[in-house]
Amino acid sequence: MEEEECITEDEIVDKLQASGNRDGWRTELPRSGLGDKVVEQMKDEKQKDVTWQDKCSGTMYIGGNENEGHFSLINEACSMFAHTNPLHLSVFPSVVRFEAEVVAMTAAILGSKEKSLKSVSFIHDCRIIPVSAHSAYDKAAQYFKIKLWRVSVDKEFRADVKAVKRHINKNTIMDLGDLASSYRICFHVDLCRGGFVLPFARKLGHPVPPFDFTVQGVTSISVDVHKYGLAPKGTSVVLYRNREIRKHQFVAVTEWTGGVVGFMFLQRLLEAGLEFICLACYLENTKEIMEASKRIQKGIQEIPELFAIGRPDMSIIAFGSDVVDIFEVNDVLSSKGWHLNAFQRPSSVHICVTLQHVPVVQIFLKDLRDSVQTVKENPGPVNGGFAPIYGAAGKMPDRGMVQDLLVEFMDNSC
Secondary structure, three states, X not given: OOHHHHOOHHHHHHHHOOOOOOOOOOOOOOOOOOOOHHHHHHHHHHOOOOOOOOOEOOOOOOOOOOOOHHHHHHHHHHHHHOOOOOOOOOOOHHHHHHHHHHHHHHHHHOXXXXXXXXXXXXXXXEEEXXXXXXXXXXXXXXXXXXXXXXXXXXXXXXXXXXXXXXXXXXXXXEOOHHHHHHHOOEEEEEOOOOOOOHHHHHHOOOOOOOOOOOOOOOOEEEEEOOOOOOOOOOOEXXXXXXXXXXXXXXXXEOOOOOOOEEEEOOOOOOOHHHHHOOHHHHHHHHHHHHHHHHHHHHHHHOOOOOEXXXXXXXXXEEEEOOOOOHHHHHHHHHHOOOEOEEEOOOOEEXXXXXXXXXXXXXXXXXXXXXXXXXXXXXXXXXXXXXXXXXXXXXXXXXXXXXXXXXXXXXXXXX
């Protein structure tokens, strides 16, 4: 085994345990109320959070700081509806209206003619996804006991159609439109990150492949409105092509002593944040984000030790290296205040460009060049860095052990 693989399980868990010392954490209810002190205590704890302005990959999608502009607007809107419950339709008709409008507007920009789609979720027996698809699919598959097939990707890290075709059966829900349509099976598009960028990027003339309900065979689309939609965190929409598919979401209870009740399988409250942003605003935001992304991509390509991974259609740029340890580069960037995302297969790092990054593109590229040079001149783990952990986890042949390590980490985090 290589050196980084010799790290013990305890060392890996301890390293991943970012919260560190838990002295003073409450484990039971206080004997008396804290009164106004609780707010001051929360403010004190918040001061210990990482300084995220300008330097986080994704995470914060609104520009500026959280005490001004759109942040302030969102905070005020949320405070107005923090105690409402949209399940009580007759009591809170304002929230019901906001939710319906957000869903309808989201559906409209994604090519849907259906104006009454609902924020719901859909399950099936089997799903085929690329190996690069989000880990949330694994979570859903375990939760709902769905058979999940991960298939290979091509040299540009796009789904391999032939590999997908080999796994199709009568229970499959798919992620490739024409193929799904020809087999008459469901086809879901994950637009959680791109839903409020790609439609506007296409309007601005960027070469964006078809992705929405205009594609034959697409039966459902998921969108996180709290990302590039600039709504509050925890705001998502799932859309269906037609009512027949949507009806599988509903549960009708007719024999309960509490009365006749109807439910949706899963539901999220959609806040009013989207109501304050217009088409022109999204177009301008997308223009700035796409331009910043292209500048970052070009800057990465000009660093001889690095190479871009895949062919980005949007604002997520991944890069790797055959010359330096890319995880060590990421550690040096972290020491400069950046918080990027590390990946495996291939070993790489990515940045998800948001409005936060528009004014700091040149700063990022300079820090990246400097970090590459630092690692090139002084290779080896950075003190306090995560490169050995990423390297070890990626190379461990026993994937069950890696899974156990993650479970141990999560168990210690609760």
